[in-house]
Amino acid sequence: MTASTTRRPFTARTRTSRLTAVGAIAVAGALMLTGCGDQTEGAKQKEKGDATSAAPLAAKLPQAIRDKGEIKVGSDIAYAPVEFKDASGKVVGIDPDIADALGKQLGVKFVFENGTFDTLLTGLRSKRYDMAMSAMTDTKDRQNGVDSETGKKVGEGVDFVDYFTAGVSIYTKKGDDKGIRTWADLCGKKLVVQRGTVSEDLAKAETAKCVKAKKGKITIEAFDNDQQAQTRLRAGGADAGSSDFPVAAYAVKTSGGGKDFQIVGEQVEAAPYGIAVAKNSAQLRDALQAALDAIIKNGEYEKIISKWGVQAGAVTEAKINGGS
Template sequence: MTARSTRRTTAAHSRTAAVGAIAVAGALLLSGCGDQTKDKDTGSGSSSSAPLADKLPASVREKGVIRVGSDIAYAPVEFKDSSGNVVGLDPDLGAAMGKQLGVKVDFENGTFDALLTGIRSGRYDIAMSAMTDNKSRQEGIDPTTGKKVGEGVDFVDYLTAGVSIYTRKGDTKGITTWSDLCGKKIALERGTVSEDLAKAEAKKCPSGKKLTVEAFDDDQQAQTRLRSGGADAASSDFPVAAYAVKTSGGGKDFQIVGKQVEAAPYGIAVGKNNTQLRDALQAAVNAVIKSGEYQKILEKWGAQDGAVKESAVNGGK
């Protein structure tokens, strides 16, 4: 969810595709649960008629479902609408992929920083949650300590997005860049690129101008902290920040400050030992791109400027 990944060299407009302004019709509620319960099934298809069914591992075909770990509180990428249904860019793309593969794509709610652990434990088959593909995650390296903490995962990339800072509307505290955060407090989601960037910036701050970083279980909690005045700024992926600016308080709560940074691919995380499933997912993403449905999904959620022409495996740096 918040360009979720490890730090790369910050570059304000280095991205090849900057995710565009959110253009979602209607006022969808930014609601989500932090529990680990299963949510409504998303996507289905008959394996006998699905064009890519034979690419799946036999065990997945037999189950007829791909279990997806996702932090479902990250609108507009994945969240719950006012009826409690799981909606957003990732669920829509997952459903389209499920039709190609002939299986249901079942999104299960979990905290973001536990999703990769969930893959390792067998709780989930994959993780799809606005997760940034980067070398640290590919190799199982903790970005803060640089130590090996797991076997890592492979990624099937499907979108490009950057990271943004936003503040209360009309109360920017003079913040336009990450260096302006010294002496201030920022709220963000734990385990994200935003947290990596904030921690790195905090090390650069001069004596007497400490940057306080408050990390929460999900992005909604960070937004609430900023809205209440408990923080000077918040940070998340640009699509999420733009959606919050557009919808929170009818557009009266927040504003984006400065330029987005850390352009990187979103990837579907798959266990290193599950290469057949990985390759099937890549084929499904490419089929959805080729069919034109991919572009329609991105346009629906205002993310069309982050479109990729073809899915890559482990394209993150």
């Protein structure tokens, strides 16, 4: 109700007419106040429901998340083009774009919170995040909460909703590949990687083979994020680097205007990226799967993948725990 609400005038010629008019105004006023009250309550309901009014899959989410209106996402935001900050500090990339599209289906906002990659699952288990989305490869070890290096149980494990497929690549300084074409060529050389990634796991497995073949171990230097690894290689502190193919390809394309790095050999170990959720969050997991299937079907997913030039990694359906 606003100050410009129309007020109808009256003329009090007799006491009866005045009393009748006053009574009429009192009734009208009560009705108007009731109307304003309804509008206020309606506005509150509308404000609360705005996020879900156009969201066809909102009802699939847990009520607690619907009430909050947001999903907290743990992510290592230094892994271009999957997730990174642009010049203005805004979080951008493949994952944020997909998350925005999922949010339209579910009626909530996906809020990305930065963390180092090897702490994301711990943060998920401690309920710091509702999910983790960070170019994380879906593996049986992660599903079962097993340390891939020691084989020991380290946690409850997580479920994955798979949304992309990527392999692992090796890259070197441009014009200085050190004769590296395959993982076996890394024997006796120094490799930079991001800590806790499949690249690090592959390097450790390969160096064991190198030692067995008496070719010299791979010296592995692991960093908190991939940008640090790239900086090390760029400065000549290593012979090669390794990361997921989309990340390596993006670094080759953009670093130094395309003059810093080159990819050598073929990508290996192609596997799905998955959105990780806690084992006890089956309703959230299933809601994310339904939303991903919806954006694949309506074409929004294809637009995002094409925007970032990574069509080769597109999936045709959302699978749960499809990694091996």
